[in-house]
Amino acid sequence: MDWLVFGVQWLHVLLGIFWFGSTLYLDFVLIPALMTLPLGEQRRAGAAIGARAVPIFTGVAVAVIVLGILRGTVFGQIKSLDALGTQYGVTWLVALVAAVATAYWGLRILTPAVKKLYTIPESEAGAAGGQGPGIAAVVADIRRKGQIELLGFFVIFTCMILMRFGL
Numbered sequence: 332m333d334w335l336v337f338g339v340q341w342l343h344v345l346l347g348i349f350w351f352g353s354t355l356y357l358d359f360v361l362i363p364a365l366m367t368l369p370l371g372e373q374r375r376a377g378a379a380i381g382a383r384a385v386p387i388f389t390g391v392a393v394a395v396i397v398l399g400i401l402r403g404t405v406f407g408q409i410k411s412l413d414a415l416g417t418q419y420g421v422t423w424l425v426a427l428v429a430a431v432a433t434a435y436w437g438l439r440i441l442t443p444a445v446k447k448l449y450t451i452p453e454s455e456a457g458a459a460g461g462q463g464p465g466i467a468a469v470v471a472d473i474r475r476k477g478q479i480e481l482l483g484f485f486v487i488f489t490c491m492i493l494m495r496f497g498l
């Protein structure tokens with residue numbers, strides 16, 4: 332066994348499940364749970380989580396992509412531009428483009444949408460402890476953008492499984 336390939340794959344998979352798994356946890360557990368709290372508490376928790384999550388997710392996403400590039404090229408089958416024309420090469424390219432787009436989407440499109448939740452002025456948030464139309468629109472926007480991000484992850488994940496089978 333080539334221990335260098337083993338190490339690259341080990342780190343790639345670990346960080347990949349960290350990135351994808353954290354997103355699933357955020358979308359299906361943490362954010363829906365936060366939404367049940369009063370607006371003031373949502374804002375405090377959201378600001379604290381965002382301040383910690385954004386730099387960590389940025390580093391993890393970059394590392395997953397760099398390791399994925401290395402795993403496919405230096406430590407993998409893609410040794411020439413011609414190899415990008417094979418089924419495996421196309422799948423790898425799709426994963427690369429989807430991962431860059433997903434990382435960009437998460438950091439530049441979704442994160443500002445989430446930030447709105449805890450920066451929107453109380454007057455715009457709506458009455459009834461923040462359950463008004465202002466907040467409803469922000470939450471709907473986050474949900475839609477979160478679903479698009481998940482779509483990106485499902486494309487990447489499918490590519491990973493396909494490559495495992497040489498496709």
Ligand code: HEM
Pocket residue numbers: 343344347348350351395396398399400402403404407423426427428430431484487488491492494495496
């Ligand atoms: C959310 C992002 C990602 C996750 C969760 C992820 C996860 C995984 C997993 C679990 C494997 C092991 C598959 C297996 O052996 O059964 C794998 C392998 C691999 N990944 Fe990723 N990955 C991600 C992103 C990427 C990206 C962006 C690239 C390249 C551009 C990439 C390239 C590869 C390659 C080349 C392999 C080896 C495939 C083979 O068996 O030949 N990955 N990845």
